[in-house]
Amino acid sequence: MHHPSDAAAWKHFTKVYPDFAKESRNVYLGLATDGFNPVGMSGEAHSVWPVIVTPYNLPPGMFMKRKYFFLSVLVPGPRHPKKSIDIYLPPLIEELESLWSGGVEAYDVSKKQNFTMRAALLWTINDFPAYGMMSGWMTHARKHSWFDCHKVFLPREHPYRRNVQAFRKGQTITDDPPPWLTGEKFLRERINNIKGVKKTVDCGGNGHEKPARTINGYGKDHNWVKKSIFWDLPYWENLLLRHNLDFMHVEKNFFDNLINTVLNVPGKTKENAKSRMDLPDLCRRSELHMKADGTLHVPIFWLSKEEKKNFCDATSPFAFKELLPKSVHIAISEIALFFRDISAKILKHEDVAILKENIAVKLCNLEKIFPPSFFDIMEHLAVHLADEAALGGPVQYIWMYPFERYIYHLKKKIKNKAHIGGSIVAQYVNEEISTASANFFGNPHVVPEVPLPGEVRFTYQYPDVPNLFYHEGQDVRGVYNPYMSSNDLQILKDKHFAEWVKNYVVQASNTYDFLMGMLDFVQGPQCKYKSWPIYHSCGYFFHTHSHGQDKKTQHYGIQVRGTTDTDYYGLSEEIIMIEYFGYVGLKAMVFKCKWFDTTEGRGIRKHKSGIIDVSPRWQYEKFDPFILSGNCDQVCFIPYPWVRHTSANDWWACTKFMPRGVRETSEDALVALQDDTDYQVVAQSMMLRIETYVVEDDSDYESTPVVPPNDKYVSEDELDEACTDRDSVSDSSS
Structure with a gap:
């Protein structure tokens, strides 16, 4: 799945409404909203809610951009609209109904004809509080623990369903998962x-x-608080996916809870004295029960102060490998890899099915380790992300990241804080008018492209020059021209092959006609070259190792895909532009690299999860340092923490990332952090066997005394007051 049109919800809609799908110029829309405080966190409580509409029938490289976001409604505040946001939406709903039933007359510039354009709203995209405001299902309620609620998503014969020791004691699960309505x-x-x-x-x-x-039965049988205004759309009940769970906020809140609990952050950890007091009634975990003197055991998922320092120098999930017990590390790394795999820019249907099967096991593995208080609604929502990916397609088209950036763009438009809503709308209208005038009216003048400072672009007047001599990039630092003697250059060449090609072409040119570029190429490069310490190419900023080794960010890791199953990893030592003699004036950008050994087990090791480790102590045996700049990808090498009498330089974890603005193709499909395999991206999840023992307290934690619970009932009215403006501010700032 490259696009939402490849997913089940879009296909179902076109099947139910074939007349709408027959006209390819009809528009499919998505709607997003979120609140923000326009006067800042330190100012007075003020909540503004923009409602943004964006078209979806655009190529993947075009849509989800700011130019295609349309501010349709602005709820000006200052009060939080809460469940009554529908009061502001009737004009938008009426316009959507009109676009569906009768459409509007539009002009097709490519065919030079008028046609009737219709539009349909496919879904909404919101964070979880706004999800309840738009759908009518209450999401702001008292906090519940979702512990032991994920075994229903396991296969019926899975042993976890019958496990009465690691989960809720004495309880087996035979129920099926909730039906899809x-x-x-x-x-x-x-x-x-x-x-x-x-x-x-x-x-x-x-x-x-x-x-x-x-409302009859509210809070017991259901959580419906209203009938959403979106049900007025005639096609709304036939959609498979009406409201999206926002992947961005689910992932962020999940790992916020995870890190805060592992690091035992005061006031934010999910593991405290109150949660320990509930444990004897829920599950058999003697290692987490209260001591007789009222203090707490140190759980296996806590880090000591020294381990916290090592963690801050590394990156999860790699840091946990050396800092936590194996079972805890596996459980945490597997959930991290789930979020990595499901956020791939291209999703395969078979991989989504594996993710759906795995996520329940992974959450159950966490339930065997962490206390019930850890599992709030955000941990539970992860079990539904695979279903939504199957319905809506790749998650980068149904998450809040681009809309959050656009809301920040709207916030910068506020020039008059006495009239916040009017200021935003006035600036938005000015921006739309200037954009439309520049692109669609009058006789637009095509401005000739001006080369950027430091831009490197190889062009030739002579035709039929091979692609390897065409290149576009940008040097970031000044150029210097070291001199290389003919002897030094000759040593770096493959003497026999280069000499053979040269002699062959020169002799054969008397009989055959060769391209002019080939005749220049076989003569060899000039004895001087240009070099840069920083170079921008293919969406990456490449640094040489000598230039970037002391910086906080790393840009000198190189990966080249091999023709076999072996890939090559190394460090860029020099960035070189080679020039050739002759009429054509050939040029080529190459990187000189130091490669690591590719022998599995000695220089490289592969984890079941797909993560690759390389050993910087072993170098590639063959001398082959040069690669073309367009034939490599950038990777980041992350050393493991220096603990347990091992050196941090024994192994480096290798992660690969996709640069922003580069769209993947089916021939080069990458997951978000790591290369996929040829056959299957997602590894099967494993069950964990958690050792039952009490970890000795080798840190300097202070024993936590028992604090009598101070729980008191909070009414829903009081809870709504506490969750009004503060929730919108915290969500928009995240």
């Missing part, structure tokens, strides 16, 4: 049959404030 069942069998569930426009802006008093 269609929109028609939601609307006709659930929402329409619940007494008290009304539209916001019918009951008013304050009509949803006390749902427990006005």
